[in-house]
Amino acid sequence: MNPLTARSLKTRQSVAGSSSNPPSNPPPPSYSTLERDTSFKASGSTDLEKLTVKIQNELQEFYNDARSDISADLKLQAALSQSQEEIAQTHMNLRRLKVDLAAAIEDTNSKTAELKAVAEQKTSELADKEKMDPDTLIVGIDPNSAKMAELCARIAAIDDTMYYCDRALTNGTVSLDEMLKESRKLARKQFLAKAHVKKIVEGVSGQSNYCVR
Numbered sequence: 001m002n003p004l005t006a007r008s009l010k011t012r013q014s015v016a017g018s019s020s021n022p023p024s025n026p027p028p029p030s031y032s033t034l035e036r037d038t039s040f041k042a043s044g045s046t047d048l049e050k051l052t053v054k055i056q057n058e059l060q061e062f063y064n065d066a067r068s069d070i071s072a073d074l075k076l077q078a079a080l081s082q083s084q085e086e087i088a089q090t091h092m093n094l095r096r097l098k099v100d101l102a103a104a105i106e107d108t109n110s111k112t113a114e115l116k117a118v119a120e121q122k123t124s125e126l127a128d129k130e131k132m133d134p135d136t137l138i139v140g141i142d143p144n145s146a147k148m149a150e151l152c153a154r155i156a157a158i159d160d161t162m163y164y165c166d167r168a169l170t171n172g173t174v175s176l177d178e179m180l181k182e183s184r185k186l187a188r189k190q191f192l193a194k195a196h197v198k199k200i201v202e203g204v205s206g207q208s209n210y211c212v213r
Helices: 003-020 031-130 143-171 176-205
Strands: none
Touching (some): 143 176
């Protein structure tokens, strides 16, 4: 027999023999294998619960922080809105105050200009008065008044002269005889002036017919 034919025949017989025997079932798992699978499942379930709890806690903390931030932002927004209204009101008040101050400054400048003009006028008048003779400033409305002013000035001048004569005597500038001589002259002139004034007063008051001529 040909070797190739013999090999083909053996192959067919082995295939026919295997098809006639039914397939066998796999062996059942052992107890150790079941215990290991259950332990793995229980361990996996515990880790999942822990992870779930941890995630929930972190989410709760995140939500609380977010809620606090939102509440703080809302309060800040309300405060900013109120501050904005106050700033707007203050700005309006300042604008009104600016207008009032501008009017006050203008009025002050006007008053200052008026006062400056008055001051310059008074200064000019005082300068003119300094150039004037004091004796020409007193003008009587009638002859009696003019004579009264003249006599009163003479009486006052005699008083001043007698005062300085007394000082000169005290200082030894003049002698006693000279001082007495001049005092008698001045006293006589003053007496006559006072008598003249008295007559004028009596004439003005109607007690006498005296009149200055």
